[in-house]
Amino acid sequence: MSTKLNNYLTILTAMGLLAVIANGCKPKNVSSATSGDGAEKAYVAPGKYDEFYNFVSGGFSGQMSVYGLPSGRLFRVIPVFSVDPEKGYGYSEESKPMLNTSHGFVPWDDLHHIALSETDGIHDGRWAFANGNNTPRIARVDLKTFRTAEIIEIPNSAGNHSSPFITENSEYVIAGTRFSVPMGSNTDVPISTYKQNFKGTVSFISVDKNNGAMSIAFQVLLPGVNFDLARAGKGKSHGWMFFSCYNSERANTLLEVNSSQKDKDFIMAVNWKKAEEYLAQGKGQKQTVAYAHNVYNEKTHSATSTIERTVTVLDPKDCPDMVYLMPCPKSPHGCDTDPTGEYIVGSGKLAAVIPVFSFTKFQKAIADKTFDGDYEGLPVLKYDAVLHGEVKKPGLGPLHTEFDANGNAYTSFFVSSEVVKWRISDLQVLDRVPTYYSVGHLCVPGGPTKKPWGKYMIAYNKITKDRYLPTGPELTQSAQLFDISGDKMKLILDFPTIGEPHYAEAIPADLISKNSTKIYKIEENENPYAAKGEKEAKVERKGNEVHVYMTSIRSHFVPDNIEGVKLGDVVYFHVTNLEQDWDVPHGFAVKGANNAELLIMPGETQTLAWKPDRTGVFPMYCTDFCSALHQEMQGYIRVSPASANVPLTFSTNKAPESAK
Amino acid sequence: MKKINLTLTSLLLCGLVACNNSNNQTASTETTPTEETTAGGQEAVLDNDSEKDIVKIAVGSKDHTTLVAALKQAEYVNDLSNAGPFTVFAPTNDAFNKLPAGTVDDLMKPENKDKLTDILEYHVAVGGYKQDMLTDGQTINQANLKNITINIKDGKMMVNNVANVVATIPAANGIIYVIDAVLLPPAN
CATH class of the missing domain: 2.130.10.10 (YVTN repeat-like/Quinoprotein amine dehydrogenase)
Structure with missing residues (x-):
C-alpha cells in the first residue's frame, strides 16, 4: 500500500513539473496542415x-x-x-x-x-x-x-x-x-x-x-x-x-x-x-x-x-x-x-x-x-x-x-x-x-x-x-x-x-x-381551411372554437381586426399566404401563444391554435421580413370575458363584418 | 547507461516540442502557402483546467520515461490523448530494464516500429476497466487483438501472471495500471 501511494505521489509531483512542458507542446503551425491553396479550392464566389x-x-x-x-x-x-x-x-x-x-x-x-x-x-x-x-x-x-x-x-x-x-x-x-x-x-x-x-x-x-x-x-x-x-x-x-x-x-x-x-x-x-x-x-x-x-x-x-x-x-x-x-x-x-x-x-x-x-x-x-x-x-x-x-x-x-x-x-x-x-x-x-x-x-x-x-x-x-x-x-x-x-x-x-x-x-x-419547388400553387391548395383570396377570409364560431380564415399578402392580413373572442375560446388562425412569388413567405405570431410562430410559404395554409388566458387586445404580426411595409403588416384581436356580449366581427380597413 | 540515454531522448523530444510553442498565437493567421507540415494532434491541445489525461500523466512520471519514449517512437501519443476511454498497463522504467539487454534499444530502431507498436498496443485496451469490474481469470482483448489475462489474488492484481499492478492512477480518459513487468504478446 505504501509503495503504491509513494509511486502515486512521485508521479503526481513529477507531473506538476513536466505537465507544464507537455502542455506547452502545441506546435506552432496548426493551420499549416491545410494546404496553401485550400481557401481557393473551397471558395465559392458570392452569387455562384x-x-x-x-x-x-x-x-x-x-x-x-x-x-x-x-x-x-x-x-x-x-x-x-x-x-x-x-x-x-x-x-x-x-x-x-x-x-x-x-x-x-x-x-x-x-x-x-x-x-x-x-x-x-x-x-x-x-x-x-x-x-x-x-x-x-x-x-x-x-x-x-x-x-x-x-x-x-x-x-x-x-x-x-x-x-x-x-x-x-x-x-x-x-x-x-x-x-x-x-x-x-x-x-x-x-x-x-x-x-x-x-x-x-x-x-x-x-x-x-x-x-x-x-x-x-x-x-x-x-x-x-x-x-x-x-x-x-x-x-x-x-x-x-x-x-x-x-x-x-x-x-x-x-x-x-x-x-x-x-x-x-x-x-x-x-x-x-x-x-x-x-x-x-x-x-x-x-x-x-x-x-x-x-x-x-x-x-x-x-x-x-x-x-x-x-x-x-x-x-x-x-x-x-x-x-x-x-x-x-x-x-x-x-x-x-x-x-x-x-x-x-x-x-x-x-x-x-x-x-x-x-x-x-x-x-x-x-x-x-x-x-x-x-x-x-x-x-x-x-x-x-x-x-x-x-x-x-x-x-x-x-x-x-x-x-x-x-x-x-x-x-x-x-x-x-x-x-x-x-x-x-x-x-x-x-x-x-x-x-x-x-x-x-x-x-x-x-x-x-x-x-x-x-x-x-x-x-x-x-x-x-x-x-x-x-x-x-x-x-x-x-x-x-x-x-x-x-x-x-x-x-x-x-x-x-x-x-x-x-x-x-x-x-x-x-x-x-433543377427540381426545387419555388411556390405552392394557390389553386391546388386543398387545405379545408384555406382562404384562396381575400374575399374568402372570414371568422366562424363553432362552440368555443373560433376559426379565423386569414389571408396574408404584402403587406396586410385579412382580417386584421377581430373582436368577440371570449375567455375559454380556442382561436384557430388558418393563415393562407396568397403570394405566388418565389421567396416571399409570411410569418404569423400572436402575443402569449403557448406554442410558436407559423411560417407560411407562398400558396400554403398553416394553422396556429391560440388559447387566450386573459382579456384585452392582443397584437398579431408577420414575423418574416416580407416587404418594405413588413412593419405595417399587423393586426389586433380583442378578447372579452366569457359573459360578455361583444359580437364576433372581423374586418380590414372597413366596417366590421359579422361572423357566422 | 541505456536508461540515461532514453531519459535524455525523452527530455529532448519534449523540449523540441515545447520549443515550437513560442508563437502559437500567430499560427491561426498564418497563411503562407508553404509545404504542409504535421500539425499538432489531440496531444497538443492547450488545456490546464481539465483532469490530466493518460499521456500527460505518463509524461509527468519519472518512472515512465522509457514508456513515454517508446510511445513517441511508435507515434502513439496522439492515440492515447483521445477521448478513449483506455485502460493502459504502464510498465515502469525498471520493468523495461528487466528485459534482456539490448531489447529496448532494438525496439526503438525505426525498422522495428511495427513490433514496438504491437507490444505497446498489447498494453492498451479500449475501455475503462476499473478493478472492481474485473475478476480473476478474466481476459481482455487488447488493441493489438491479443488477450491478456487478469489475475486477482487477495485483492492484488496481476496481468498474465507476470506483471504486478503496483499503482492505479485514474486519468481523464481512462485508467493507468502501473506494472512492474513488460507484457509480451503471444506469438500468432
Missing part, C-alpha cells in the same frame, strides 16, 4: 453555386442540415424528428401529426444517418431518408421541397441505429434495432432474462418507386445482439444486405466490459430476395403491433397520422439460406460495401485492423458449406474463407469507410483521429491525414453508391476542443473538407455543424436544384 449538396444528419438535434460543398455554407436545417419553432414544425396544427407515435406526440429524436434514393445504384435526387434513433422511426424528406414528407415508426425495435440504408433501386430502406428487446405479448420480463427473452429485428421498408410511400414489407427476427450499421449489396451482391452486429455476448449490463469479451462479433448477411420468396410462400408470421405512419399531403398542406396494427415477421428458423454470419473483429461498427459490390468492409471499433470480406468468397463458402458452427441457429461462415484480407495496422479505432471511383477506400479512425486512404485490391495504405479531432463518419459524394462522384471527402468530427473560438463548455462539432482529387488527401476547409453530425451524403447539385 456550390457543386454539391451535402445532407448532414443533425444527431441529437433531430434535424437534417443542408450544406453546400465545397463552401461549407449552411443553406437549411430541415426539421425532421424534432419540433422547430422557427418553422412552426410540430407547432402548427397541420404538422403536429408528423411527430405522432404509438407513444403519442414525441417532439424530439436523435437523427443519425442519411440515405439518398438511388436508381440502378446511382443517386437519383428524389428523396433523403433518415432514422430516428430513440423512438424508432424512419423519415423520408422530399428533395423537391426539402420538407419531411413521411415518417413511419418501427415496431419491435429500440434504438433504431442500423438505419436507414438503401438498396440500389430504392426497393427497400432498412432499419435494424440497436437494442434488442423483449417482444410479443409479454414484454414485462426481468432484464436478467435477456438471453431467453430479448430479440433483435431488422425491418425492410418498401419504397413506392413513383411517390416514395413507405410501408414495412417484413421484419426478420434475430438473436438478441446489437445491430449497429448496414449497407446494401450492389451490382453482383444486389439482393443482399449486410449488417454489423456487436454484443454477441448478449450482455445486458456494463456493455463497456461485458460486450467486449469476444475477439469477434459478426457481419450479418441477409438475402432479401430469398426473403421475398419466403414471404410469397406465406412463411411470414403476422404479428399484432402498433406503430404510427405519418404522411404529409402537399395538396392539403396537412399531415395525417394513422396507427397501423400488423407487421409480418420472418424467422430464419423457417427460412433456410436467408441469413448468414461472417465473424468480424471486434465490436464492428461500420459495415460498408464498395462500389463494385464485391467487398464488404467491417470496422471493429476496438481494433487496429480492418477486415475486408469478399462477396465471391462469401458465396463460395456458402456453396461449400465452409461453416464454423452456428450462432443461435444462424450459420457462421469461417473467417478465413470469406476474408479478402485485412488492412494491417492502419490506425486505432476504425469506424466508417467510404469509397472513390478509383478502387480506393477511406476509413475514419476515432481513437487515432485520422483518415486513412487505402487500396482495396492489395489492402495497402496509401495516405493518412489527421482530423481535429476524433472523427466519426466520412462522406465522399456518391461514396456509398455504384458511382462515387469523388473529388471531396468530408470528415465529421466529434470533438473540436481548440479548433474554434471557445463558447463555454459546450462546443460545436465540425466537418472537415478534404480534396481527394490527387494522390494525397488535402485538408481545405473546416466548418461547424449543427447538433452532432453522424452520417452524411453529398450529391451533385444539379440532380436536385
Whole structure:
C-alpha cells in the first residue's frame, strides 16, 4: 500500500513539473496542415453555386442540415424528428401529426444517418431518408421541397441505429434495432432474462418507386445482439444486405466490459430476395403491433397520422439460406460495401485492423458449406474463407469507410483521429491525414453508391476542443473538407455543424436544384381551411372554437381586426399566404401563444391554435421580413370575458363584418 | 547507461516540442502557402483546467520515461490523448530494464516500429476497466487483438501472471495500471 501511494505521489509531483512542458507542446503551425491553396479550392464566389449538396444528419438535434460543398455554407436545417419553432414544425396544427407515435406526440429524436434514393445504384435526387434513433422511426424528406414528407415508426425495435440504408433501386430502406428487446405479448420480463427473452429485428421498408410511400414489407427476427450499421449489396451482391452486429455476448449490463469479451462479433448477411420468396410462400408470421405512419399531403398542406396494427415477421428458423454470419473483429461498427459490390468492409471499433470480406468468397463458402458452427441457429461462415484480407495496422479505432471511383477506400479512425486512404485490391495504405479531432463518419459524394462522384471527402468530427473560438463548455462539432482529387488527401476547409453530425451524403447539385419547388400553387391548395383570396377570409364560431380564415399578402392580413373572442375560446388562425412569388413567405405570431410562430410559404395554409388566458387586445404580426411595409403588416384581436356580449366581427380597413 | 540515454531522448523530444510553442498565437493567421507540415494532434491541445489525461500523466512520471519514449517512437501519443476511454498497463522504467539487454534499444530502431507498436498496443485496451469490474481469470482483448489475462489474488492484481499492478492512477480518459513487468504478446 505504501509503495503504491509513494509511486502515486512521485508521479503526481513529477507531473506538476513536466505537465507544464507537455502542455506547452502545441506546435506552432496548426493551420499549416491545410494546404496553401485550400481557401481557393473551397471558395465559392458570392452569387455562384456550390457543386454539391451535402445532407448532414443533425444527431441529437433531430434535424437534417443542408450544406453546400465545397463552401461549407449552411443553406437549411430541415426539421425532421424534432419540433422547430422557427418553422412552426410540430407547432402548427397541420404538422403536429408528423411527430405522432404509438407513444403519442414525441417532439424530439436523435437523427443519425442519411440515405439518398438511388436508381440502378446511382443517386437519383428524389428523396433523403433518415432514422430516428430513440423512438424508432424512419423519415423520408422530399428533395423537391426539402420538407419531411413521411415518417413511419418501427415496431419491435429500440434504438433504431442500423438505419436507414438503401438498396440500389430504392426497393427497400432498412432499419435494424440497436437494442434488442423483449417482444410479443409479454414484454414485462426481468432484464436478467435477456438471453431467453430479448430479440433483435431488422425491418425492410418498401419504397413506392413513383411517390416514395413507405410501408414495412417484413421484419426478420434475430438473436438478441446489437445491430449497429448496414449497407446494401450492389451490382453482383444486389439482393443482399449486410449488417454489423456487436454484443454477441448478449450482455445486458456494463456493455463497456461485458460486450467486449469476444475477439469477434459478426457481419450479418441477409438475402432479401430469398426473403421475398419466403414471404410469397406465406412463411411470414403476422404479428399484432402498433406503430404510427405519418404522411404529409402537399395538396392539403396537412399531415395525417394513422396507427397501423400488423407487421409480418420472418424467422430464419423457417427460412433456410436467408441469413448468414461472417465473424468480424471486434465490436464492428461500420459495415460498408464498395462500389463494385464485391467487398464488404467491417470496422471493429476496438481494433487496429480492418477486415475486408469478399462477396465471391462469401458465396463460395456458402456453396461449400465452409461453416464454423452456428450462432443461435444462424450459420457462421469461417473467417478465413470469406476474408479478402485485412488492412494491417492502419490506425486505432476504425469506424466508417467510404469509397472513390478509383478502387480506393477511406476509413475514419476515432481513437487515432485520422483518415486513412487505402487500396482495396492489395489492402495497402496509401495516405493518412489527421482530423481535429476524433472523427466519426466520412462522406465522399456518391461514396456509398455504384458511382462515387469523388473529388471531396468530408470528415465529421466529434470533438473540436481548440479548433474554434471557445463558447463555454459546450462546443460545436465540425466537418472537415478534404480534396481527394490527387494522390494525397488535402485538408481545405473546416466548418461547424449543427447538433452532432453522424452520417452524411453529398450529391451533385444539379440532380436536385433543377427540381426545387419555388411556390405552392394557390389553386391546388386543398387545405379545408384555406382562404384562396381575400374575399374568402372570414371568422366562424363553432362552440368555443373560433376559426379565423386569414389571408396574408404584402403587406396586410385579412382580417386584421377581430373582436368577440371570449375567455375559454380556442382561436384557430388558418393563415393562407396568397403570394405566388418565389421567396416571399409570411410569418404569423400572436402575443402569449403557448406554442410558436407559423411560417407560411407562398400558396400554403398553416394553422396556429391560440388559447387566450386573459382579456384585452392582443397584437398579431408577420414575423418574416416580407416587404418594405413588413412593419405595417399587423393586426389586433380583442378578447372579452366569457359573459360578455361583444359580437364576433372581423374586418380590414372597413366596417366590421359579422361572423357566422 | 541505456536508461540515461532514453531519459535524455525523452527530455529532448519534449523540449523540441515545447520549443515550437513560442508563437502559437500567430499560427491561426498564418497563411503562407508553404509545404504542409504535421500539425499538432489531440496531444497538443492547450488545456490546464481539465483532469490530466493518460499521456500527460505518463509524461509527468519519472518512472515512465522509457514508456513515454517508446510511445513517441511508435507515434502513439496522439492515440492515447483521445477521448478513449483506455485502460493502459504502464510498465515502469525498471520493468523495461528487466528485459534482456539490448531489447529496448532494438525496439526503438525505426525498422522495428511495427513490433514496438504491437507490444505497446498489447498494453492498451479500449475501455475503462476499473478493478472492481474485473475478476480473476478474466481476459481482455487488447488493441493489438491479443488477450491478456487478469489475475486477482487477495485483492492484488496481476496481468498474465507476470506483471504486478503496483499503482492505479485514474486519468481523464481512462485508467493507468502501473506494472512492474513488460507484457509480451503471444506469438500468432
